[in-house]
Amino acid sequence: MGIIFHEEEKQFHLYNDDISYVIGICPDGEVGHLYYGKRIHERQIVKAYQTRGVRALCCNRKEDENYTKEMAQLEYPAFGNGDFRTPAYEILQENGSRVTDLVYVSHRIYAGKKGIPGLPASYVEKDSDATTLEIVCEDAVAGIRVTLFYTIWEQRPVVCRHARVENMGKEMLDVRRALSLCLDLPDAEYTWMQFQGAWARERYPMERDLSAGITEIESMRGHSSANVNPFVIIKRKDTNETQGEAMGFHLVYSGNFVARAQADTYGKLRFVMGIHPQWFSWNLAAGEAFDTPEAILSYSASGLNNLSQSIHGFLNDHMVRSPYKNKPRPILLNNWEATEMNFDEEKILNIARKGKEAGVELFVLDDGWFGARNDDYAGLGDWFVNANKLPNGIYGLSKKINDMGLQFGLWIEPEMVNEDSELYRAHPDWVLGAPNRPRTLGRHQMVLDYSKPEVVDCIYKQLYDVISNASIHYIKWDMNRSITECYSLGVAPEEQGKVYHKYILGVYSLYERLMKAFPQILFESCASGGARFDAGMLYYAPQAWCSDDTDGHERVKIQYGTSYGYPIASIGAHVSAAPNQQTGRFITIGDRANIACFGTFGYELDLNEISDEEFAEVQKQIQFMKEYREVFQYGKLYRLQSPFAKDTAAWMVVSQDQATALVGLYRGCKIPNVGIELLRLQGLDADAVYTVDGSGEFYGDYLMASGIPTIDVSGDWFHGNEDFSTKLFVIRKK
Numbered sequence: 001m002g003i004i005f006h007e008e009e010k011q012f013h014l015y016n017d018d019i020s021y022v023i024g025i026c027p028d029g030e031v032g033h034l035y036y037g038k039r040i041h042e043r044q045i046v047k048a049y050q051t052r053g054v055r056a057l058c059c060n061r062k063e064d065e066n067y068t069k070e071m072a073q074l075e076y077p078a079f080g081n082g083d084f085r086t087p088a089y090e091i092l093q094e095n096g097s098r099v100t101d102l103v104y105v106s107h108r109i110y111a112g113k114k115g116i117p118g119l120p121a122s123y124v125e126k127d128s129d130a131t132t133l134e135i136v137c138e139d140a141v142a143g144i145r146v147t148l149f150y151t152i153w154e155q156r157p158v159v160c161r162h163a164r165v166e167n168m169g170k171e172m173l174d175v176r177r178a179l180s181l182c183l184d185l186p187d188a189e190y191t192w193m194q195f196q197g198a199w200a201r202e203r204y205p206m207e208r209d210l211s212a213g214i215t216e217i218e219s220m221r222g223h224s225s226a227n228v229n230p231f232v233i234i235k236r237k238d239t240n241e242t243q244g245e246a247m248g249f250h251l252v253y254s255g256n257f258v259a260r261a262q263a264d265t266y267g268k269l270r271f272v273m274g275i276h277p278q279w280f281s282w283n284l285a286a287g288e289a290f291d292t293p294e295a296i297l298s299y300s301a302s303g304l305n306n307l308s309q310s311i312h313g314f315l316n317d318h319m320v321r322s323p324y325k326n327k328p329r330p331i332l333l334n335n336w337e338a339t340e341m342n343f344d345e346e347k348i349l350n351i352a353r354k355g356k357e358a359g360v361e362l363f364v365l366d367d368g369w370f371g372a373r374n375d376d377y378a379g380l381g382d383w384f385v386n387a388n389k390l391p392n393g394i395y396g397l398s399k400k401i402n403d404m405g406l407q408f409g410l411w412i413e414p415e416m417v418n419e420d421s422e423l424y425r426a427h428p429d430w431v432l433g434a435p436n437r438p439r440t441l442g443r444h445q446m447v448l449d450y451s452k453p454e455v456v457d458c459i460y461k462q463l464y465d466v467i468s469n470a471s472i473h474y475i476k477w478d479m480n481r482s483i484t485e486c487y488s489l490g491v492a493p494e495e496q497g498k499v500y501h502k503y504i505l506g507v508y509s510l511y512e513r514l515m516k517a518f519p520q521i522l523f524e525s526c527a528s529g530g531a532r533f534d535a536g537m538l539y540y541a542p543q544a545w546c547s548d549d550t551d552g553h554e555r556v557k558i559q560y561g562t563s564y565g566y567p568i569a570s571i572g573a574h575v576s577a578a579p580n581q582q583t584g585r586f587i588t589i590g591d592r593a594n595i596a597c598f599g600t601f602g603y604e605l606d607l608n609e610i611s612d613e614e615f616a617e618v619q620k621q622i623q624f625m626k627e628y629r630e631v632f633q634y635g636k637l638y639r640l641q642s643p644f645a646k647d648t649a650a651w652m653v654v655s656q657d658q659a660t661a662l663v664g665l666y667r668g669c670k671i672p673n674v675g676i677e678l679l680r681l682q683g684l685d686a687d688a689v690y691t692v693d694g695s696g697e698f699y700g701d702y703l704m705a706s707g708i709p710t711i712d713v714s715g716d717w718f719h720g721n722e723d724f725s726t727k728l729f730v731i732r733k734k
């Protein structure tokens with residue numbers, strides 16, 4: 001298993017038990033695509049880039065009259081040489097030409113996988129985990145070398161790709177587009193799934209038919225965004241959760257991106273994904289190179305749920321780097337919704353003390369602890385303690401929290417600055433903004449110019465001082481506005497096309513430095529909730545605050561949508577106060593917890609302010625979560641009923657040994673006089689006997705083929721009066 005090269009046919013077959021990816025060299029030397037999908041025997045390959053009998057308008061080459069790029073399936077195509085579809089790259093040369101012709105020069109196959117300089121990327125634990133193919137192509141006229149990287153994983157239906165562009169000539173090159181992948185498919189009979197939304201309603205799945213024209217999503221916000229996620233599924237039209245072909249595509253990147261599918265009028269489909277070429281221009285001097293971010297291609301021949309399970313395992317095992325990798329996540333209590341910025345040490349200690357009594361493990365101090373931060377207008381950029389609120393400093397507070405037996409965590413928003421801050425007063429040119437023009441504000445803040453190493457350095461030093469002088473186990477890294485007026489002050493005009501990407505490289509470099517200096521820290525990424533929830537971030541922060549919307553009813557939709565592309569252990573989910581801050585809806589504390597447990601779990605309210613009965617319930621919830629969190633966070637997820645299709649949603653997780661399953665059932669509006677519906681379970685051991693909530697004896701096959709009733713005959717599973725109610729079933733092998 002791995003990669004076979006057939007010298008004579010010049011074909012590469014990347015394969016494992018589940019998938020095959022076949023690449024061939026075209027008659028004119030370009031790298032062609034032959035097959036991607038379910039594992040096949042090698043001899044089944046036809047040279048799909050040959051297009052005999054098709055009349056093309058003036059686009060064949062001398063080498064082979066029957067070959068036209070217009071019809072070819074290509075791995076990294078250009079525009080301008082006979083292929084009229086969306087290109088993978090575009091390079092402007094000094095003479096003004098953009099015409100390029102990359103031809104195969106050499107290749108290398110080796111065990112393992114290399115990292116990508118400055119960028120997040122999946123990694124092997126040992127070289128036998130994966131095999132990598134590097135194909136080197138060159139354009140001798142312009143002095144361009146492009147290396148295409150492909151890694152096929154041994155035990156996963158996953159191929160990872162990226163490209164490196166190098167200037168091998170003497171003249172400058174201006175890379176105007178360098179996407180991470182192009183995948184040409186022989187037909188376009190597919191449906192596209194994107195995960196879209198906005199603040200407080202992130203990652204709702206949405207489908208579009210792909211059979212004609214262009215389908216595209218993008219972010220030009222400087223971050224991956226809540227509006228549309230850099231994860232796309234392309235599936236056959238009859239694919240559902242449990243059957244059919246589906247392909248997943250993640251961009252391992254947190255900045256501007258584009259994903260586009262183009263169905264041509266010959267019925268073929270091209271899919272591309274990568275850094276958005278708008279406002280992108282990366283000049284390369286002789287000898288310099290540019291690496292694209294990685295794209296992860298995942299595949300399932302048996303439905304979306306299987307695709308998600310493969311993705312979850314892959315991201316947990318080969319993207320997350322953290323002492324908490326594949327470990328249960330601490331149950332935390334965050335003070336944001338309890339106090340916002342209005343607190344002092346005593347208030348915080350009171351909240352933390354009650355958290356300890358409830359059983360939480362980690363207390364997190366959110367926004368408002370630094371500089372002159374008493375509201376949104378001031379303080380960002382000044383990462384030293386606000387002594388009026390915390391006279392004993394972060395050190396003193398963290399020590400007191402530790403002495404209670406709790407770990408201590410801290411909120412930061414290191415990419416931002418307020419006009420009213422010492423940092424901005426000292427360095428007004430450290431923010432992104434066009435010369436002589438007003439700047440658009442977001443939450444009264446500006447974006448620091450992370451394309452400048454001195455800015456990243458200054459923030460690193462400030463944070464280093466705070467963290468190294470306290471006892472900190474967790475950092476919530478927030479980012480609360482998009483980038484506008486993207487211009488780096490004082491930097492040469494020809495460098496301005498690099499700013500968006502260099503900004504993200506700056507963010508990654510700060511993460512990397514902090515991780516190195518403080519390896520014990522658990523990072524949670526956040527961007528006004530889930531506006532930067534992507535595979536790139538998971539490389540640094542293994543969990544992400546999924547949404548500011550903690551209303552149980554809304555959270556089911558948000559977490560359900562998120563689960564298509566991201567593991568449960570990455571989904572930051574808390575119980576907050578009711579009525580909910582975002583929706584005003586009242587949901588019982590039990591129902592709120594029944595959603596949050598399918599995530600990292602924690603609380604975001606003042607536990608002193610809830611009733612004694614509720615507090616007793618919280619104590620039980622925490623005990624329950626401690627017992628089952630490993631199953632919730634690392635069990636296999638099965639989506640049973642979509643909240644986007646029905647008013648009642650359901651999902652379940654099954655422990656890897658199939659001994660324990662936890663089923664969450666969520667009913668939207670109260671329905672009078674319903675009959676008994678059965679919810680069919682999945683993933684159990686068919687031959688084993690299980691109890692449901694400690695009673696009965698049911699074979700796994702019965703629970704999967706027939707199901708459990710979604711209402712109790714006695715009618716007491718759902719509360720009488722509220723519109724939203726939930727039920728959590730514990731299924732245990734006898």
Ligand code: GLA
Nearest residue numbers: 336366367526527528529548
């Ligand atoms: C963002 C986050 C919240 C909270 C606030 C603090 O909105 O999503 O969780 O941290 O910032 O200002």
